[in-house]
Amino acid sequence: MTGLLVLGRSGQLGQALARLAPEATVWGRAEADLSEPQAVAARIQALRPQVIINASAYTAVDRAESEPEAAAMLNATAPGLLAGAAADLGIPFLHVSTDYVFDGTGDNARDEDAPTGPLGVYGQTKLEGEGRVAACGGQWAVMRTSWVFSPDGANFVKTMLRLGAERDRINVVADQVGGPTAAHRIAAALLEMARQMQADRGKGGLYHFSGAPDVSWADFARRIFARAGLDCAVQDIPGSDYPTPARRPANSRLDCSRIARDFGIARPDWQADLDQVLTQLGYAR
Numbered sequence: 019m020t021g022l023l024v025l026g027r028s029g030q031l032g033q034a035l036a037r038l039a040p041e042a043t044v045w046g047r048a049e050a051d052l053s054e055p056q057a058v059a060a061r062i063q064a065l066r067p068q069v070i071i072n073a074s075a076y077t078a079v080d081r082a083e084s085e086p087e088a089a090a091m092l093n094a095t096a097p098g099l100l101a102g103a104a105a106d107l108g109i110p111f112l113h114v115s116t117d118y119v120f121d122g123t124g125d126n127a128r129d130e131d132a133p134t135g136p137l138g139v140y141g142q143t144k145l146e147g148e149g150r151v152a153a154c155g156g157q158w159a160v161m162r163t164s165w166v167f168s169p170d171g172a173n174f175v176k177t178m179l180r181l182g183a184e185r186d187r188i189n190v191v192a193d194q195v196g197g198p199t200a201a202h203r204i205a206a207a208l209l210e211m212a213r214q215m216q217a218d219r220g221k222g223g224l225y226h227f228s229g230a231p232d233v234s235w236a237d238f239a240r241r242i243f244a245r246a247g248l249d250c251a252v253q254d255i256p257g258s259d260y261p262t263p264a265r266r267p268a269n270s271r272l273d274c275s276r277i278a279r280d281f282g283i284a285r286p287d288w289q290a291d292l293d294q295v296l297t298q299l300g301y302a303r
């Protein structure tokens with residue numbers, strides 16, 4: 019894709035995007051420190067890209083509870099200014115948000131119109147960022163995804179592989195359900211959305227995209243151990259037995275029909291993607 023600028027080089031999604039779009043300009047903290055987002059917006063004006071994908075964020079869910087200003091800068095202020103810079107250039111801006119904007123009540127999958135109600139600072143700041151992007155005055159898309167995993171960075175799969183090698187049993191929360199999503203599927207979906215948005219300047223908006231089928235963290239852990247050949251028993255526990263600074267939604271199911279209808283993008287099968295990531299991490303199966 020010509021003229022693509024990606025922000026967030028060292029992250030899970032940033033690395034997946036760089037792999038799928040090697041021609042892109044990819045900025046990390048060194049070129050574009052988003053704790054100074056005005057300066058980054060000025061650099062964008064100078065670069066004159068043709069489309070921007072923002073893969074940077076403050077993603078430490080528990081730490082955000084004690085660093086709300088830093089989380090708000092990365093997740094709300096910076097995306098608003100980046101989207102504004104894109105609007106000034108007349109180019110599409112694509113951004114990523116999270117299932118943690120919801121309160122997680124009930125059992126049904128939520129669509130994009132469902133009421134939000136974040137339970138913690140991370141979700142609150144991500145929700146604020148969605149609003150700022152949507153108000154940028156240009157062409158924008160926000161993709162809400164969930165439970166991202168990849169061979170890179172920090173994620174639940176890599177945490178389980180580490181713990182599963184050290185222990186013979188582990189307690190994992192069984193009353194939080196969602197869709198694990200491979201970073202390379204998110205990257206591919208964003209690139210497809212960007213292509214279609216460039217071809218049709220009326221396209222964009224808020225979209226849900228997560229891996230299928232929905233699963234609990236405990237069943238996700240079981241699958242990781244089974245496919246990695248690790249002998250570690252998973253004990254189901256309620257979230258209340260795993261106290262953390264931030265509360266997490268119990269029901270993270272996302273209804274992904276809108277992105278299928280508008281962009282022709284289907285929910286990816288996370289079990290197949292997990293096998294691929296395990297292979298990349300050196301687990302022979």
Ligand SMILES: NC(=O)C1=CN([C@@H]2O[C@H](COP(=O)(O)OP(=O)(O)OC[C@H]3O[C@@H](n4cnc5c(N)ncnc54)[C@H](OP(=O)(O)O)[C@@H]3O)[C@@H](O)[C@H]2O)C=CC1
Pocket residue numbers: 026027028029030031032046047050051052053073074075076077092114115116117144163164165166167171172
């Ligand atoms: N991870 C998940 O499970 C989920 C993620 N999302 C969303 O998906 C998107 C991508 O997430 P993911 O790839 O997992 O995130 P990561 O935490 O893997 O990467 C975040 C990126 O943001 C960068 N960043 C942080 N602070 C700054 C800063 N001050 N200046 C410049 N860059 C900075 C990080 O750089 P550095 O490495 O230098 O700190 C890193 O490259 C985010 O919007 C996230 O909210 C949505 C649902 C689930």
Ligand SMILES: Cc1cn([C@H]2C[C@H](O)[C@@H](COP(=O)(O)OP(=O)(O)O[C@H]3O[C@@H](C)C(=O)[C@@H](O)[C@H]3O)O2)c(=O)[nH]c1=O
Pocket residue numbers: 077078079116117118163164165166173174177181188189190191194235257260266
């Ligand atoms: C390590 C561990 C975690 N857990 C629980 C805690 C939590 O409820 C769940 C997942 O733990 P994590 O710390 O990986 O989850 P968390 O960092 O909250 O993951 C979230 O990250 C942000 C960025 C998102 O946007 C979300 O979609 C989601 O992926 O597993 C256990 O039950 N046992 C364990 O040994």
Ligand SMILES: [Mg+2]
Pocket residue numbers: 077078079
């Ligand atoms: Mg985490």
